[in-house]
Amino acid sequence: MTTRRTLLAAGGLALPAIAARAQDRPVQLYVGFAPGGNIDLAARMAAPFLERHLGGGTQIITVNKPGAGGMLMLNEVAAAPADGRHVALVPFPALVTALYDNTPRYRTDSFAYAGLLTDEPYTVFVGNGTPFRSLRDLVEAARAQPEAINMAGAGVGSAPHLALIAIERASGARFTWVPTQGAGQALQLVHGGHVAGSISTVSLTVRGHIQGAHRVVAIMERERWDKAPDLPTGIEQGVDVAAGSARGFALPAATPAAIVARWEEAIRRTAADPEFRAMAERDFLIVRHMDRATMTRFVEEQARAxxxxxxxxxxxR
Structure with missing residues (x-):
């Protein structure tokens, strides 16, 4: 699969205060969505490796703060103490889209970006009880009956919602979006037959497709994925859209540079860790590392785009 998008280890880098009193003050890794979704699962997978590479007995707990497509969590982390113990797993493009369609209490410069870890294409998937066997089937039905087909996912303006809007614009279909607190809740709605389908990343959906829990009708990438070569792209089915979600780590902007550097190094080491990469491969999680300078530029590019x-x-509207 083509990607839609390192610092050398600094020998002798002094461990800053991030590890001090780790037993009493664990690091809080914030996720802006409910448990069970793709971002939550990525955070929980990465946490033990970040603990290992931060060193000094650091403990990390994952804190779910769902609401407004991740904006509520980002507001909280932007205003948190800049002591290295409040870290957001930032989803893209949600961080920047909220700047235009909402009134967040943060800006892009409210954070110190420590590094990107994953970047995955989306899939369109439907429940087994639906008649849809392809994305073409789905969009034809949504053209014939505008807004009659419900698709669920994180809030209005979230990355999955924008991906669905792109499908609508490319195909002439009209769906109804059902906002949820995250991909995990959307998955439950699909499996329960409450909505026709959803849009989420390959790490959350492909295993379920293989196991027969739901049906992936398209991968939103430019070419097929070698790990699931039977899955057609939307482009093959006449819907010229590629979309996905990247995730990286951010701390409050005033966090001391030494602490941000330590996080940057821990993220780099996690991305390169053979055990982490093996787990990511097993769970269809796509690793794409960026250092803090590259991630900062990525944020600026996303905001402009x-x-x-x-x-x-x-x-x-």
Missing amino acids: YGEVWRSSPWR
Whole structure:
């Protein structure tokens, strides 16, 4: 699969205060969505490896703060003490889209970006009780009966919602979006037959497809994925859309540089850790590492790109 998008280990890098009194003050790793979704699962998978590579007995607990497509969590972390113990697993493009369709209490410079860890394409998947066997089937039904087909996912303006809007614009279909507190809740709605389908990352959906829990009708990438070569792209089915979600780590902007550097190194080591990569491979999680400078540029590029989209075609009215 093609990607839609290192610092050398600093020998002798002094361990800053992040590890001090780790037994009494664990690091809180914030996730802006409910448990059980793709971002939550990625955070919980990465946490033990980050603990290992931060060193000094650091403990990490995952804290779920769902609401407003991740914005509530980002507001909280932006205003948190800059002591290295409040870290967000930031989803993209949600961090930047909220700047245009909502009123967050943060800006892009409210954070110190420590590094990107994963980047995955989305899939479109449907419940086994639906008649849809392909994305073509799904969009044809949504053209024939505009807004009659419900698709669930994180809040209005979230990355999955924007991916569905892109499908609508490319195909002429009209769906109804059912906002949830995250991908885990959307998955439950699909499995329960309450909605027709959803959009989420390959790490959350492909295993379920293979096991027969639901049906992936398209992967939103430019070419097929070698780990699941039977899954057709949307482009093959006449819907020229590629979309996905990247995730990285951010701390409050005033966090001391030594602490941010330590997080940057721990993220780099986690991305390169053979055990982590084996787990990621097993669970269809796609690792894509960026150092803090590259991630910061990535944030700026995302903000510019989605700002242009918002000005030409707002996704919330």
